[in-house]
Amino acid sequence: xxxxxxxxxxxxxxxxxxxxxxPPGNIRxxxxxxxxxxxxxxxxxxxxRSLSEATGCTILGKAxxxxxxxxxxxxxxxxxxxxxxxxxxxxxxxxxxxxxGTVGSTGISIAMIAxxxxxxxxxVMPDDQAKEKYQLLEKLGATVEKVRPVSIIDxxxxxxxxxxxxxxxxxxxxxxxxxxxxxxxxxxxxxxxQIHYQTTGPEIYRQTGGKVDAIVLGAGTGGTLSGIxxxxxxxxxxxxxxxxxxxxxxxxxxxxxxxxxSPTEAEGTRRRHQVDTVVEGIGINRxxxxxxxxxxxxxxxxxxxxxxxxxxxxxxxxxxxLFVGSSSAVNxxxxxxxxxxxxxxxxxxxxxxxxxxxxLTKFWSDEYLKENGIPYELKDEDTIDTIV
Ligand code: PMP
Numbered sequence: 207x208x209x210x211x212x213x214x215x216x217x218x219x220x221x222x223x224x225x226x227x228x229p230p231g232n233i234r235x236x237x238x239x240x241x242x243x244x245x246x247x248x249x250x251x252x253x254x255r256s257l258s259e260a261t262g263c264t265i266l267g268k269a270x271x272x273x274x275x276x277x278x279x280x281x282x283x284x285x286x287x288x289x290x291x292x293x294x295x296x297x298x299x300x301x302x303x304x305x306x307g308t309v310g311s312t313g314i315s316i317a318m319i320a321x322x323x324x325x326x327x328x329x330v331m332p333d334d335q336a337k338e339k340y341q342l343l344e345k346l347g348a349t350v351e352k353v354r355p356v357s358i359i360d361x362x363x364x365x366x367x368x369x370x371x372x373x374x375x376x377x378x379x380x381x382x383x384x385x386x387x388x389x390x391x392x393x394x395x396x397x398x399x400q401i402h403y404q405t406t407g408p409e410i411y412r413q414t415g416g417k418v419d420a421i422v423l424g425a426g427t428g429g430t431l432s433g434i435x436x437x438x439x440x441x442x443x444x445x446x447x448x449x450x451x452x453x454x455x456x457x458x459x460x461x462x463x464x465x466x467x468s469p470t471e472a473e474g475t476r477r478r479h480q481v482d483t484v485v486e487g488i489g490i491n492r493x494x495x496x497x498x499x500x501x502x503x504x505x506x507x508x509x510x511x512x513x514x515x516x517x518x519x520x521x522x523x524x525x526x527x528l529f530v531g532s533s534s535a536v537n538x539x540x541x542x543x544x545x546x547x548x549x550x551x552x553x554x555x556x557x558x559x560x561x562x563x564x565x566l567t568k569f570w571s572d573e574y575l576k577e578n579g580i581p582y583e584l585k586d587e588d589t590i591d592t593i594v
Contacts, residue, residue, distance in 0.1 A: 242322050243284050245274040247405050251413040251555070256525035257542060260590040262550025265541045266418075267558040268410065271530070275315040277560040278406070278430060279392075283315035285401035286390045287323060298324035301385035305372035306330070307365030309426070309486050310339035311560060312392050317348035328375075330368040335486060336568040365393060393427045394495040402433025410434065410555055411441060419552040420446035422508070422540040424488035424533055425457060428497025430557060435502050446548070449507040450540025452515065452533075455489030461507035484512045484569055484580060485532040487559065506547065510539035512580045516569065517593045518542075519562065520584040529562040532569040542594045 239245055249269045257265040270278035287304065290296040296304070303326040306316050313329035320327040329343055333352040343350045351371070356363050361370070368389060375387030392398050410418065421438065423431045435447040451458035483489070490497075510518075519535040522528040530538075537556040544554050568574050575582040584593075 242274045243319060246280040246284055247273070248409060249273065251410065252558070254522070254526060254528065254538065254541075256522065257538060257545075257590065261542060261545035263545040263548065264553045265538075265545065266414070266553065266555045267528075267534070267538070267541075268406070268555065270557050270559050271534075271561040273315075275311075275318045276564060277311040277315065278557060279311040279315040280318070281401045281405060282392060282398045282429060283312060283319050283390070285397045286392065286395055287316070287319055287325070289395075289397040289400075290388050290390075296325065296386060296388050297384070301326070302388065303328050303372075303375055303385070304388050304390055305368045305375070306390040306392065307363075307368035308392065309364075310335050310343075310564070311487055312390070313348065313350075314339065314342055314346065316390055317343050317346035321347055328368070328371060330364045330371065332364050334483075336565050338564055338566060342564075365391075392429065392496070396495060398427055398429035399433045399436075399496045402430050403437045404433075406430065406557075407434040407437025411438060414553060414555065416442060417553055418442065418445065418555050420448060420544050420548060420554045422448040422450055422537065422544045422554060422556050424450050424452060424510075424536045424540065425497060426488045426490065426533075427494055428490075431504075432497060432502045435504075439503070446505045446544070447503065448540060448544050448547075449504050450510050450536055450543070451507060452483070452485040452489040452510055452536050453512050454483060457490060458507045458509050461504050484575070484578060485510075485515055485536055486565070486568070487531075487533045488536060508540050508543040510536040513582075514539045514594055516575060516580055516582045517584055517588065519569070520582065521588065521590070521593055523562075524584065528558075530558050531560040531562055531565045534558040534560065535569075539594050542590055 249272050251266045252269050254265045254267050273280040287296065296302050304316055304320050305328045306313055307330045309332060313331060317327040317329065327348040329348050330351045330353060332355040334355055340350055353362055353364050353367060372387035372389035421435060425431045438445050449457055449461055515532055515535040518538050519530055522530060522538065541554050541556045562570050572582060
């Protein structure tokens with residue numbers, strides 16, 4: 207028998223009535239879709255019961271982990287490739303290759319869509335990410351190049367190297383004349399912002415009937431946060447937009463004090479994208495085209511420590527049976543802070559970016575957390591108020 211403890215949910219589950227599990231008309235994808243790209247988007251918005259009950263707000267998580275490539279990045283990858291095709295920068299079946307520098311999710315989505323559309327994918331990644339991501343990329347037929355995490359000003363940094371590889375490929379005599387190397391560039395490519403503006407934002411508006419008081423999100427490229435909030439704010443001027451920033455990222459300081467702050471190792475904080483971090487996919491120390499902080503008004507920013515994120519993820523399993531990855535856990539910490547700031551009765555939306563399955567060897571590994579000194583054990587008596 208495993209040593210895992212039996213937890214009795216803190217909240218009674220009277221509302222768990224099987225008659226309500228799938229109300230008529232709510233079945234996602236009643237129609238037949240054309241290929242994997244037809245499965246992207248239109249994700250459900252899920253009420254997170256435990257957090258809603260604990261805060262008195264309605265906390266809704268958009269279930270992006272249900273996308274076929276397992277994250278919201280499917281939307282982005284599809285739009286980046288479609289836009290490049292429309293601009294004549296990519297043509298399928300001539301050996302063209304899509305290059306990207308990514309910590310994982312975008313690479314997985316690009317690899318999947320590249321396969322579906324007849325392109326090759328070449329993914330440059332820092333070598334400190336959860337190993338299931340590299341395995342998945344290889345299974346999807348991508349070429350994976352792992353590099354040491356170094357500063358963004360270094361030519362060998364994963365995003366810079368992906369750009370260089372695309373240029374080399376296009377020039378390379380070995381590639382056929384027509385074959386192109388296309389650098390997807392999720393950080394600066396506005397197709398990232400655009401797809402959240404065109405799909406994720408409108409979906410949230412429809413799903414809530416416009417009854418949403420706040421959104422709260424972490425940012426990696428910033429495309430999700432700026433795309434959704436620009437769309438929603440155009441219809442709901444009173445909407446609050448909150449950023450939640452993981453440990454070691456500089457965005458919190460940027461929002462609070464107007465300056466980007468890069469913590470130094472001397473200060474005891476690990477620098478993001480330079481050394482191993484337990485939260486993957488969000489947190490940056492520079493502003494991108496997609497973040498566009500000048501245009502999106504961010505009302506406030508919250509921090510989430512590694513310990514809070516880790517314990518939140520365990521709490522969501524214990525209370526809701528919801529198994530999420532690290533950035534989703536950070537988002538949920540942010541949602542609780544937003545609820546406390548606004549007070550009971552508000553509707554707060556966040557994203558559940560990916561599943562815990564993609565994080566088994568890091569964020570969800572007791573050994574990894576122990577080695578890195580991150581407390582992870584949830585005590586029976588822990589509640590949201592002791593975690594966040
Ligand atoms: N969660 C995960 C798992 C991600 O990979 C990313 C993107 N790197 C994000 C959240 C953040 O999304 P965005 O890049 O749009 O800020």
